[in-house]
Amino acid sequence: MTEPSTLTGQITTRQLREQLSDVLGRAAYAGERIGITRHGKLSAVVIGVEDLEELEEFEMSQDLAAYRAAKAEDDGERVSAVELRRQLADDAS
Template sequence: MDSVTSEVTTRQLRAELADVIGKAGYAGERVAITRNGKLAAIVIGPDDLELLESLEEAEDLRAYREAKAADDGGRVSLEELRTDLSR
């Protein structure tokens, strides 16, 4: 993860929470939180979260449009579905 700018352990996080929040919220840094030497979480600021959500929405819209374009209009009744699933 090249975009992570710093790393703290969960123990350090307890002592440095305000600093970590400042780095993420005001400086735009992405701070990795590790537990037992393994990545446990990433603290990001609101701008990064907004960007992530907009990217997810764009991907959802793309998938919807793709599925709609591929829809042949055929439908299966609930009874047909139950029959197929019980086989």
């Protein structure tokens, strides 16, 4: 996996243990996004609260847009769980 372009840098889990306070400060106050690697592969990212809140807001807006699209496409027809299972079984065979 290549480093995402939005990361400021990467450190290993060993470096993270040694530099945790610095990494947290960089994420919280400088807005950096720091990738954490394990066995040479990106395994986590440390971000500040502001970044997290922005990501959650974006995710919520995407969910809301999907809900509105689904609601607009709803034809009002309903099927029972039994009927749905039957249709799925028929489609599988």
